[in-house]
Amino acid sequence: MNKYLLKLYVAGQTIRSGRAIANAQRICDNELKGLAELIIIDILERPEVAEEEKILATPTLIRHLPPPLRRMIGDLSDTNEVLMGLDLHYDGAGLPTDK
Amino acid sequence: MRNMEINDRVQIEKLETGIPGFDFISIGGLPKQRITLVSGTAGSAKTVFATQFLAEGILKADEPGVFVTFEESAADIRKNVKGFGWDIKKWERDSKWAFIDASPQPGDESIEVGDYDLAGLLTRIDHAVQKLKAKRVSIDSLGAIFTQFSDPSIVRKELFRLVSALKRMDVTAVVTAECTEDYGAISRYGVEEFVADNVVILRNILEGEKRRRTLEILKFRGTGHAKGEFPFTVLPDQGLIIIPLSAIELKQKSSDIRITSGNQALDEMCGGGFFRDSIVLVSGATGTGKTLLTTEFVAGGVDNDERCLLFAFEESREQLFRNAIGWGRHFDQMEKEGKLKVVCEYPESAGLEDHLIVIKSEIENFKPNRVAVDSLSALERISTQKGFREFVISVTSFIKHQEIAGLFTSTTPSLMGGGSVTETHISTITDSIILLRYVEMYGEMKRGLTVLKMRGSMHNKDIREFAIDSEGMHIGKPFRNVTGILAGTPQHLSPGEIDRLGDLFNEH
DSSP, rough: OSSSSEEEEOSSOOOHHHHHHHHHHHHHIIISSTTTTEEEEEEETTTTHHTTTTTTTTSSSEEEESSEEEEEEESSHHHHHHHTTTTEEEEESSOOOOO | OOHHHHHHHHHHHEEOOOOOOOOHHHHHHHHHHHHHHEEETTSSSSHHHHHHHHHHHHHHOOOEEEEEEEEOOOHHHHHHTGGOOOOOOHHHTSSEEEEOOOOOOOOEEEEOOOOBOOOOHHHHHHHHHHHOOOOOOEEEEEEGGOOOOOOOOHHHHHHHHHHHHHHTHHHHHHEEEEOOOOOOOOOOOOGGGSSSSSEEEEEEEEETTEEEEEEEEEEEETTTOOSEEEEEEEEEEEEEEEETTTTTTOOOOOOOOEEESSSSHHHHTTSSSTTTOEEEEEEEETTTTHHHHHHHHHHHHHHOOEEEEEESSSSSSHHHHHHHTTTOOOOOHHHHTTEEEEEEEEEEGSSSSHHHHHHHHHHHHHOOSSSEOOOHHHHTSSSSSSHHHHHHHHHHHHHHHHHHHHEEEEEEESSSSSHHHHHHHHTTTTEEEEEEEEEEEETEEEEEEEEEEEEOOOOOEEEEEEOOOOOOOEEEEESEEEEEETTTTOEEEOHHHHHHHHTTTTOO
């Protein structure tokens, strides 16, 4: 069962999009240990989704689950900031815990 | 080189906005398929302008529009403009209107982690424009996007992209920006560097404790527009209305058909009555008979089967009707016959611009042959001097364009003689001026009347005494042995003196 539902919105296949996807994937694999489902959406292909989610900046990462909604913009290069933004804190023992 | 420039100039088309008055002062509307910056301080009606630009497009030209909001939420805008009669919800259902809601979302602040751009916004605008086949785009307000992101340099770069994307989209766009002063830098955040080709400034100036809204087209690159500030007002059920004053042309026709003033003796003094499309100013101190003259003017019209419209700003309906009965004129009867309409308003009930619009629309709807306003001076106290002058010019030229007769009254501040501000503002545009004055004679107050000016006609230059009774005004004989009436210092001349003066001009 996935505890986290994360959606990453990117605009086209740019270097920045690629970097954000790689960073998101790495965080999900390494930090969330497979507890997260990551969906990647290219808003150039699905502009109506960008409208629904009110995406302004790309890349945007939205934590849909668990609530509340969290939004992050940027290429997710700073892992610690991302974890904090996801309301996760790193307990040092290798496993992140929900605070 | 020179030729090329001229060619470019010819090619700039304009898009009629449909905003009342704007297309007139902009000589045809906003430059088509270009971006216009609309700048103004807080509360200068920028959002109304941006909204109305789209609304009029849908209502008058069936052109769909996309509204990008950075400040207010879409829900707020839908609600706020409903009073103007714009049903955005319905337009959204009909695919005539689309919101791009880029306003800050409450409780969900974005955390910035790394590098980003605003492709999301661009994609959404592009998508909405294509989906609706939109012809118009409004962005309100550009500067507000800076507050949503921490790095202004990114926003700056992205705005350049946004602006160049808009230019490619085959849309005419209005971009609003906030400025901090009415007369100062065009905008905050230096937004004007992105959109500088066409600039419109909205002002909301505090002048002598009164607010005055004006609109100025600062520039339209490569195409013409009227220059200077034009007053405008925001009407609760219509939106923005711009009043094109200085752009009024003096091209009204002039007729030599005479109409009655409602008083036979006065007609004779004027050389046979007023001209049909002339503006008459009646000036006098309080109680000299201005309202009486207005009543006679109206009644004279009705007697000749003309339609009359009377705007009263000094007295209530009841008072006015009762006074008229006192002079043997029955307004209620005339109204019943549909020949008269009396509009009574308290001057303070609205701004001067709003009164102007009411006057204009009443004239348009009732289609009168003659219009009377009693009194202009009552309106003077609710406005700034400049605003009042513009109002008078606008009303008179509007009436002249309808080719109907207009009679205005103006109260002089002093009982004896004297001029008023109203007179100095209006006297050059009026065709006729009639002065009513008190004359003190041997411890008694008498009333005098004179036709000071009668454009295009001979007139009697006497200062005549007149009396008022239950049948109205009776003009009598000239004051023969008094001088200085108009100056307010009547002096009695003895018969001997009159003979002496007469001898001075004796030519034989």
